[in-house]
Amino acid sequence: MKEFPLQIVTPDKTVLDGNATSLLIRTAAGDVEILAGHAELLSALGTGRARIRFADGSETLASVSGGFLSVSGGKVCVAATAAELSDEVDLARAEAARQRAEERIRNAKDKDEITLAKAKLARALSRISVKTAK
Amino acid sequence: MNDIKARIKSVNSTMQITKAMELVATSKLRRAKLRAEQSEAYTRIAMAAMDEILRAPGVSESPYTKTRAGGKVLYVVIAGDRGLAGGFNAGIFRTVAALGLENALVLPVGKKAVEYYRTRATCLSDAFSPIDDMTVGAAMRMAELLVRGFDEEKFDRAVLVYTRFVSMISQVPTYTELLPLKRGEGGQDPVTDEDIEELLAQLLPPYLGGLIWGAIAQSLAAESGARRTAMNAANKNAEEMIESLGLSYNRARQAMITQEITEIVSGAEAL
Numbered sequence: 402m403k404e405f406p407l408q409i410v411t412p413d414k415t416v417l418d419g420n421a422t423s424l425l426i427r428t429a430a431g432d433v434e435i436l437a438g439h440a441e442l443l444s445a446l447g448t449g450r451a452r453i454r455f456a457d458g459s460e461t462l463a464s465v466s467g468g469f470l471s472v473s474g475g476k477v478c479v480a481a482t483a484a485e486l487s488d489e490v491d492l493a494r495a496e497a498a499r500q501r502a503e504e505r506i507r508n509a510k511d512k513d514e515i516t517l518a519k520a521k522l523a524r525a526l527s528r529i530s531v532k533t534a535k
Numbered sequence: 536m537n538d539i540k541a542r543i544k545s546v547n548s549t550m551q552i553t554k555a556m557e558l559v560a561t562s563k564l565r566r567a568k569l570r571a572e573q574s575e576a577y578t579r580i581a582m583a584a585m586d587e588i589l590r591a592p593g594v595s596e597s598p599y600t601k602t603r604a605g606g607k608v609l610y611v612v613i614a615g616d617r618g619l620a621g622g623f624n625a626g627i628f629r630t631v632a633a634l635g636l637e638n639a640l641v642l643p644v645g646k647k648a649v650e651y652y653r654t655r656a657t658c659l660s661d662a663f664s665p666i667d668d669m670t671v672g673a674a675m676r677m678a679e680l681l682v683r684g685f686d687e688e689k690f691d692r693a694v695l696v697y698t699r700f701v702s703m704i705s706q707v708p709t710y711t712e713l714l715p716l717k718r719g720e721g722g723q724d725p726v727t728d729e730d731i732e733e734l735l736a737q738l739l740p741p742y743l744g745g746l747i748w749g750a751i752a753q754s755l756a757a758e759s760g761a762r763r764t765a766m767n768a769a770n771k772n773a774e775e776m777i778e779s780l781g782l783s784y785n786r787a788r789q790a791m792i793t794q795e796i797t798e799i800v801s802g803a804e805a806l
Contacts, residue, residue: 410576412671412748429737430729443584443725445737467675468741469584480580482675482741 403437404456409463409479416463416484423454424477428470435477442472446481448523450531462487462534464527483524487531495532499525536791539784543777550773556619557766564703564759571700571752574745581745584738590722593731599739600716603691609640609659609684611677611713611747613697613754614648616665620762623698623706624651630708631696640690642677644669644751659684666755671748678744685714697750698757704764706757711750713743 402422409417425434427449435442448466455461468481502525505518588594610631614624624647631641641656643649645666652658660680663673681693693714699707716739727734 408576408580410580412574412577412674412745413570414573415576429734441726443587443727443734444729445734445741469581469738471580471584473583478580480577480584480741480745482671482744 402454402456405435405437405439405475405477407453407477407479409465409481409484411468411481411484416481416486417453420456421453421477422456424451424479425453426451426465426470426479433470435472438475439472439477442470444470446470446479448520449527450534451479451484462531464490464524464531466524466527485528485531490528490532492529492532495525495528499529536784536787539780539787543780543784546773546776546780550770550777553766553769553773557763557770560759560763560766564756564763567752567756567759568700571749571756574749574752578745578749581738581742585716585742586719587722587725588731588735588738589716590719591724591731592722593724594718594735597716597732597735599685599714599735600718602715603688605688605691607638607640607690607692608635609642609681609690609693610634610636611642611681611693611695611750612644612648612652613666613695613750614643614645614651615754615758616646616667618647619765620758621765623758623761624648626706626708627696627698630710634694634696634710640684642680644677645754659689666751669751671744674748674751675740675744677747678740678742681713681743682740691715695746695750697754698761700753700756700760703760706761711746713746 404420407421427447428444446468451463451465465481465484471478502522509515641652642659643652644663646664649664696710699709
């Protein structure tokens, strides 16, 4: 399969910079799969699991939340507010974050708190799913 | 003579502290510079995407690009956690004052900024401190707070004030307009699955968060740079002081010896 250059960055680190053959990622509009030669695209990322396939057939999962997805000039750039490859995810921490978020939702007093906690929960769930869905 | 000895001792111990602070500032500066460089890739992608959206004809109706009649300004002010960095914090506060604090809101970031504006201005939130171990998540929360405040018309403009790290010896207080966004011209609607205004609204928080994070990284590097310079000057002063105090000490000691000899000689002569 044809390869394309893929860069996944967050404000504080470069998560991935190399070539891939496929990127499946959740945007605000839904899941999209990007292969080499994809048309120009600009999209907002949702919170969820991303799957990256490489030329040697191996694949890796990543938890990605919020930010930009841009396909331009054959180059695919993901600028996420938070992103972790599956082997970087700390399952115990994610599990703890999930419990905290669930508790927050139960005890929330106003709408803002619920929205915030729900976003936290989504991120924790996405991290957990990246780790457990092997 | 004992006076001078005590002073030399005290200057020496002060110098030990300033020397240690210089070393700490140097290593912190290295880390902060790395962090600032690291954030550039994200900012580049975010700005390119935003630029494309802002030049698209489709966003002409977005509330985020409209200039509002009201003159209420929100300043996001990024300062440090500690003093002893020359004019670093004062420089930032002066820049904000020059921009005009009347009818303004402030979102202070860093201990010094929170302390300073708590009594001098209306703060949007005083939760963003300390700045030293702040995470990207905090920058994103600030961005969300900004967007929400702008939506609720708590302010009509948002300006980010921070110190730019130019070089080891030069740090410049500077500001950028965050909101409303400036429209560009001559572009086309980008290819996307979403409504372009919807896309803008979704991308705005991560975009602003990236800018704020970049400014925090710059400011931390600038603070360490300023502190290093200040501590370096303090060390030089202390060294000079010890040298001149040492001279006076020796002179005083010599005078004492001379006097003792004179006394002994004149005592012997009197016999």
